[in-house]
């Protein structure tokens with residue numbers, strides 16, 4: 001993972017350097033070779049608008065660049081500043097893909113992306129010390145034109161400034177959130193074992209009791225942790241079903257609702273649980289876990305017999 | 309079958325409800341439970357008591373071609389029970405009929 005991180009940005013950096021001199025030439029000339037090298041490594045950089053070449057160069061968004069040159073290389077050369085309408089749908093598409101990633105992958109796709117950018121900055125600061133030049137470039141983006149800035153541009157800009165001014169935040173974001181999938185095995189016909197339940201609790205830094213309550217409430221069943229620290233659940237459940245519930249748990253009780261960082265603490269305050277983020281400091285209340293209504297599902301005769 | 313008369317929506321129903329009893333959080337909880345074997349059961353808890361749940365269940369049974377009933381619970385009030393995994397169906401139906409707003413729905417389960 002780390003190797004990836006180091007490897008990727010360096011590629012970008014190289015690219016950035018190249019394009020730094022003359023972006024027109026860079027765009028027109030070298031895109032062919034550079035994109036062919038870097039295309040596979042790209043996961044999806046969405047937030048940079050595509051109508052501004054300077055931006056692209058600054059932040060090293062190769063995908064955008066690639067696409068652009070791919071679709072209207074000539075047009076680009078002729079009428080540089082105004083190309084956005086043709087690419088609007090494409091961007092949205094990208095965004096959709098990104099969202100999907102976010103849902104599927106336990107490791108947050110959006111964050112990954114951010115991290116890459118961060119690394120870029122860090123790397124540059126360390127190795128080249130061309131901080132100033134960088135800053136100049138950045139200002140150039142805004143000084144040179146009188147067009148309206150897009151929301152994405154402004155957002156990117158404010159995040160870049162934040163990262164620049166808060167190196168600690170940057171390093172905090174570097175830690176990844178990797179979780180092993182739940183190991184789910186059927187026991188007989190009526191029970192399911194969630195073998196690495198305790199391990200997952202540790203990974204998430206949550207009390208087993210809390211996750212247990214959530215799982216059982218969501219699955220509408222009963223269960224307990226046995227001597228081998230595996231969770232035995234009544235009923236038949238598949239791995240992907242458990243994973244689904246886990247994902248919802250993480251979304252509600254582990255990752256910060258503001259910045260999505262998993263570096264959070266769950267505190268109980270009077271009757272409510274609060275999620276306190278160690279990265280951005282946000283604190284918000286989370287839904288309390290309630291089983292709610294439970295229908296009677298067992299054999300009625302047995303229940304009646306018990307009650308009598 | 310006229311579901312028309314169910315459509316009258318009281319915007320303050322939630323407020324009344326939540327002040328009435330704090331078990332109801334103004335949300336409609338749609339849950340799934342496993343029964344013996346592969347069979348499942350869908351429950352809908354938190355529908356406003358203003359509505360005639362008997363009528364709702366009758367409509368749903370017909371619409372989803374499943375059996376269903378209304379259960380009275382001391383804590384949770386009247387609860388709708390439908391056979392099988394009807395979560396998707398019931399959510400769409402409740403929204404379509406205007407009984408519940410999408411943001412009031414909370415779907416549980418796997």
Ligand SMILES: [Zn+2]
Pocket residue numbers: 256257258259260261277278279280281282
């Ligand atoms: Zn946060």
